[in-house]
Amino acid sequence: MDQAELRTHLVNLVAEPDKHQLRALLAHRHIADLSDAMMDFSPKEAAVLLDLLTLHDHAEAFSYMSEERQAMIAAVMPRNDLAALFSQMESDERADLFNRLTEEQRHAVLPGLAQAEREDVRRLASYPEKTAGALMTSDYATLRAHWTVKKALLRIRLEAPDKETIYQVYVVDKDRTLRGTLSLKQLILARPDATIAELMLTDVVSVAVDEDQEKVAEIVRHYDLLAVPVLDAEQKLVGIITYDDAMDAFVEEATEDAQKSASVAALGSSFKNIGLGQLYLKRIGWLLMLVFGALFSGAGIAFFEDIIAQQVALVFFLPLLVGSGGNAGSQAAALMIRALATGEVQMRDWLGLLGREIIVAGALGLTLALAVSALGWLRGGPEVAVIVAAAMVCVVLTGSLIGLCLPFVLSKIKLDPATASGPLVTTIVDATGVIIYLGFAQLVLSGSHSLF
Amino acid sequence: MDQAELRTHLVNLVAEPDKHQLRALLAHRHIADLSDAMMDFSPKEAAVLLDLLTLHDHAEAFSYMSEERQAMIAAVMPRNDLAALFSQMESDERADLFNRLTEEQRHAVLPGLAQAEREDVRRLASYPEKTAGALMTSDYATLRAHWTVKKALLRIRLEAPDKETIYQVYVVDKDRTLRGTLSLKQLILARPDATIAELMLTDVVSVAVDEDQEKVAEIVRHYDLLAVPVLDAEQKLVGIITYDDAMDAFVEEATEDAQKSASVAALGSSFKNIGLGQLYLKRIGWLLMLVFGALFSGAGIAFFEDIIAQQVALVFFLPLLVGSGGNAGSQAAALMIRALATGEVQMRDWLGLLGREIIVAGALGLTLALAVSALGWLRGGPEVAVIVAAAMVCVVLTGSLIGLCLPFVLSKIKLDPATASGPLVTTIVDATGVIIYLGFAQLVLSGSHSLF
Numbered sequence: 001m002d003q004a005e006l007r008t009h010l011v012n013l014v015a016e017p018d019k020h021q022l023r024a025l026l027a028h029r030h031i032a033d034l035s036d037a038m039m040d041f042s043p044k045e046a047a048v049l050l051d052l053l054t055l056h057d058h059a060e061a062f063s064y065m066s067e068e069r070q071a072m073i074a075a076v077m078p079r080n081d082l083a084a085l086f087s088q089m090e091s092d093e094r095a096d097l098f099n100r101l102t103e104e105q106r107h108a109v110l111p112g113l114a115q116a117e118r119e120d121v122r123r124l125a126s127y128p129e130k131t132a133g134a135l136m137t138s139d140y141a142t143l144r145a146h147w148t149v150k151k152a153l154l155r156i157r158l159e160a161p162d163k164e165t166i167y168q169v170y171v172v173d174k175d176r177t178l179r180g181t182l183s184l185k186q187l188i189l190a191r192p193d194a195t196i197a198e199l200m201l202t203d204v205v206s207v208a209v210d211e212d213q214e215k216v217a218e219i220v221r222h223y224d225l226l227a228v229p230v231l232d233a234e235q236k237l238v239g240i241i242t243y244d245d246a247m248d249a250f251v252e253e254a255t256e257d258a259q260k261s262a263s264v265a266a267l268g269s270s271f272k273n274i275g276l277g278q279l280y281l282k283r284i285g286w287l288l289m290l291v292f293g294a295l296f297s298g299a300g301i302a303f304f305e306d307i308i309a310q311q312v313a314l315v316f317f318l319p320l321l322v323g324s325g326g327n328a329g330s331q332a333a334a335l336m337i338r339a340l341a342t343g344e345v346q347m348r349d350w351l352g353l354l355g356r357e358i359i360v361a362g363a364l365g366l367t368l369a370l371a372v373s374a375l376g377w378l379r380g381g382p383e384v385a386v387i388v389a390a391a392m393v394c395v396v397l398t399g400s401l402i403g404l405c406l407p408f409v410l411s412k413i414k415l416d417p418a419t420a421s422g423p424l425v426t427t428i429v430d431a432t433g434v435i436i437y438l439g440f441a442q443l444v445l446s447g448s449h450s451l452f
Numbered sequence: 453m454d455q456a457e458l459r460t461h462l463v464n465l466v467a468e469p470d471k472h473q474l475r476a477l478l479a480h481r482h483i484a485d486l487s488d489a490m491m492d493f494s495p496k497e498a499a500v501l502l503d504l505l506t507l508h509d510h511a512e513a514f515s516y517m518s519e520e521r522q523a524m525i526a527a528v529m530p531r532n533d534l535a536a537l538f539s540q541m542e543s544d545e546r547a548d549l550f551n552r553l554t555e556e557q558r559h560a561v562l563p564g565l566a567q568a569e570r571e572d573v574r575r576l577a578s579y580p581e582k583t584a585g586a587l588m589t590s591d592y593a594t595l596r597a598h599w600t601v602k603k604a605l606l607r608i609r610l611e612a613p614d615k616e617t618i619y620q621v622y623v624v625d626k627d628r629t630l631r632g633t634l635s636l637k638q639l640i641l642a643r644p645d646a647t648i649a650e651l652m653l654t655d656v657v658s659v660a661v662d663e664d665q666e667k668v669a670e671i672v673r674h675y676d677l678l679a680v681p682v683l684d685a686e687q688k689l690v691g692i693i694t695y696d697d698a699m700d701a702f703v704e705e706a707t708e709d710a711q712k713s714a715s716v717a718a719l720g721s722s723f724k725n726i727g728l729g730q731l732y733l734k735r736i737g738w739l740l741m742l743v744f745g746a747l748f749s750g751a752g753i754a755f756f757e758d759i760i761a762q763q764v765a766l767v768f769f770l771p772l773l774v775g776s777g778g779n780a781g782s783q784a785a786a787l788m789i790r791a792l793a794t795g796e797v798q799m800r801d802w803l804g805l806l807g808r809e810i811i812v813a814g815a816l817g818l819t820l821a822l823a824v825s826a827l828g829w830l831r832g833g834p835e836v837a838v839i840v841a842a843a844m845v846c847v848v849l850t851g852s853l854i855g856l857c858l859p860f861v862l863s864k865i866k867l868d869p870a871t872a873s874g875p876l877v878t879t880i881v882d883a884t885g886v887i888i889y890l891g892f893a894q895l896v897l898s899g900s901h902s903l904f
Contacts (some may be wrong), residue, residue: 027655028654028655029655030655030657030675032674032675032676064674156640157640157641160637160640160641161641166637166640167619167636167637184619184636185612185618185619188608188609188612188618189609189612189613202480203479203480203481203482205482220699221696221699221700221703222484222516223482223484224484224696243695243696243699244673244676244695246699247672247673247695247698247699247702248673250699250702250703250706251673251702251794254702254706254710255790255794257710258706258709258710258713258786258789258790259786259787259790261710261713261714261786261874262713262782262783262785262786262787262874263779263782263783264783264786264787267787270791270796271787271788271790271791271796271797272791272796272797272801272805276808276811276812276815279808279812280812280815280816283780283783283812283816284815284816284819286779286783287776287779287780287783287816287819287820287848288819288820288823290775290776290779291772291775291776291820291823291824294771294772294775294776295772295827297771297772297775298767298768298769298770298771298772299768301767301768301770301771302765302767302768305764305765305767308764308767309761309764312757312760312761313754313757315750315753315754315757315760315767316750316751316753316754317750318750318753319746319749319750319753319774319882319883319886320743320746320747320749320750322771323742323743323746323749323878323879323882324739324742324743324746326875326878327715327738327739327742327875327879328735328739330714330715330874330875331714331715331716331735331738331739331875333714334710334711334713334714334716335711335714335716335719335723336723337710338706338707338710338711338723339722339723339724342703342707344722344723344724345723345724349724353724356728356731359728360728360731360732360735363728363732363736364732364735364736364739367736367739367740368739368740368743371740371743372743375747422713422714422782422874422875422878423778423779423782423783423874426775426778426874426878427775427779430771430775431771434771
């Protein structure tokens with residue numbers, strides 16, 4: 001049964017709800033497939049189906065939906081059901097949903113939780129979005145250093161049902177200072193009477209609670225961690241971030257960078273579901289700024305009006321020249337932004353990369369110059385060939401260097417290097433290219449009044 | 453001690469190798485930090501340091517290096533040491549390195565392995581790059597359905613040291629047909645006399661051995677898997693892909709897409725280490741194609757030479773108009789490419805998205821038209837204001853629709869939608885914009901020979 005068939009079955013079940021049929025359907029399916037198949041159901045329809053599930057499955061199906069979708073469904077659920085569901089969700093997801101509930105819904109769900117859980121929700125929900133605090137869960141297993149392996153395994157077994165992971169466990173003091181970490185694999189392989197202190201790794205890779213999620217994801221990936229512990233300002237353990245949440249953060253950040261690379265403000269929401277007004281607002285800002293940037297190109301052309309009026313044929317090569325500069329610049333910027341984002345390149349590598357870029361861009365410019373100078377010759381004789389070829393080398397070189405340097409400059413003044421988008425680089429390079437090309441043409445042509 | 457200090461210590465150790473000092477240095481550091489700190493050491497220098505480590509640590513330090521770097525160091529290692537190291541590496545990494553060794557090196561390392569391992573290396577190394585087969589490991593734990601939990605746990609404990617993960621285990625028949633899967637957590641929580649068949653999940657999410665790595669990574673992320681089993685054409689289990697390798701594949705694919713989005717062919721290597729000739733080749737192809745694309749813009753301008761000669765001031769608004777179309781088109785293309793890459797949008801969503809884009813792009817065009825028409829008025833009176841405003845709406849609308857549709861079209865003809873890069877969209881929209889703008893100007897101005 002594929003997703004389309006599953007969806008058809010679900011549509012029927014919305015019309016005639018039947019608990020047993022739904023469970024039979026899901027017996028051989030991953031619960032994520034249910035969430036996917038209901039993607040375009042109305043919140044009411046989805047709520048009807050979810051209500052047929054056990055509370056545990058309901059919470060799990062919820063976990064595969066976006067937070068926006070969760071909030072939409074929560075809004076149409078009876079208050080009591082929402083409170084029950086809330087108590088079943090994992091701590092990090094519960095806190096994210098909490099942030100999207102109305103004041104009234106919040107009052108409905110909190111009484112359903114134990115005092116400690118209520119505090120946990122409020123605490124987790126209080127961290128700013130896209131920080132380690134917002135990503136972390138408080139469902140992790142802790143041990144004490146003086147315990148034996150045997151005791152540790154017993155405790156882990158006891159606590160396992162409520163923990164998001166038991167495969168990496170953390171050793172803390174009474175005051176929750178992090179002392180070490182070890183894996184369940186180590187525990188299973190160890191002598192039962194060994195102590196945790198003997199086994200644990202004491203130099204633990206950790207992140208601060210206010211760390212940016214992009215950095216957190218990079219640390220999880222770099223060290224191949226199952227989970228990374230999160231410490232507060234006093235170095236106390238306050239949560240862990242598991243690999244799956246780190247992976248989601250990665251994808252979110254890559255999406256944002258892809259959007260910024262085309263001068264769209266980060267949508268912060270799914271492209272498919274974002275409102276039209278929102279989409280307009282995320283795009284118009286940069287477009288307006290870039291229009292005014294393009295005025296410089298226009299002004300450059302106006303400045304050289306005389307030489308153009310004298311030789312209108314010059315305009316033929318204008319798009320090709322400034323376009324090539326913009327394209328080479330976009331290439332350099334994209335390569336640099338991505339290398340900075342993955343941490344492959346640091347600020348200190350700047351000078352070496354500049355040297356390399358001068359060589360490569362020079363070669364690119366010469367190749368393009370060769371290609372278009374033939375065309376210049378055909379269209380206007382040797383003089384035009386020389387103007388076009390020389391301008392091409394200069395424009396490509398300038399464009400590439402602007403593209404390479406802009407992300408560094410932005411990073412230096414604490415802006416996201418991804419803001420050095422293709423359109424921004426192109427706009428800057430266009431204006432520069434106009435001046436280089438037409439300036440050069442004036443220089444050559446004002447000397448010799450040829451028939452060009 | 454930060455990375456810079458660690459590096460200084462390592463430089464000293466290269467000059468005077470001392471096993472104990474190196475181990476003391478690493479006692480409180482993650483082994484990945486060692487690999488990082490040696491990043492710019494020569495292969496010879498790195499080999500000297502690695503030789504001071506235990507074989508196990510050496511293999512682990514290796515695992516945090518790029519394959520290119522591993523191969524460079526392998527080239528300067530004594531044959532015997534390389535063979536010993538090879539036997540310690542994880543099966544997937546060993547196969548990747550094997551693919552980068554010379555014929556002579558291969559002959560040196562294979563005899564150090566047991567017959568079964570030799571076959572394993574050859575088998576894993578035979579899968580094409582960027583497929584599930586190339587990403588998978590053969591170090592996973594399998595169980596039989598009729599075993600009890602007690603027996604299963606004993607076996608897992610026995611096999612654990614050699615397995616890449618024991619947290620997700622796979623249930624197979626004698627002929628390696630995959631029957632089910634279960635987690636170590638389930639095993640730990642179960643009654644010791646329960647059978648595996650009672651506990652296992654029978655509907656397992658799996659991937660085919662020739663599946664693209666981008667798709668594999670998306671499946672691991674979507675279902676929050678610790679590992680995904682890989683099946684051959686006969687549905688037999690041939691390997692598993694762990695979350696950390698899936699995460700690396702994600703980053704690799706995002707990097708490639710970022711490069712393609714700026715018309716750079718996928719580098720397939722690190723930007724920092726790629727050779728200048730390679731970098732040139734990865735960039736020149738698209739630049740040349742785009743130059744010839746830009747000829748259409750040039751030809752468009754040449755076609756309207758008369759109207760330009762008549763009113764040179766028209767050229768002032770040219771960069772601004774075609775630029776805006778290109779920018780709006782780049783935005784639409786980037787949003788679409790990313791949504792297709794994350795699976796958020798499918799081919800069937802095309803029509804709905806087109807409708808949305810017409811509304812949003814219309815609004816964007818009107819806003820920009822309003823902004824520039826004032827300028828048109830100032831510079832050339834009401835007639836110019838009308839030409840510029842009308843052209844702006846048309847160009848932005850056309851540009852956006854081209855940007856939105858191009859990724860779909862490419863995807864339809866089995867090309868990577870990411871090829872619809874900003875520069876490509878810009879080049880196509882430029883030519884279209886020139887024709888729309890100047891054609892419109894001719895229409896208006898040839899009727900009324902105003903003083904514009």
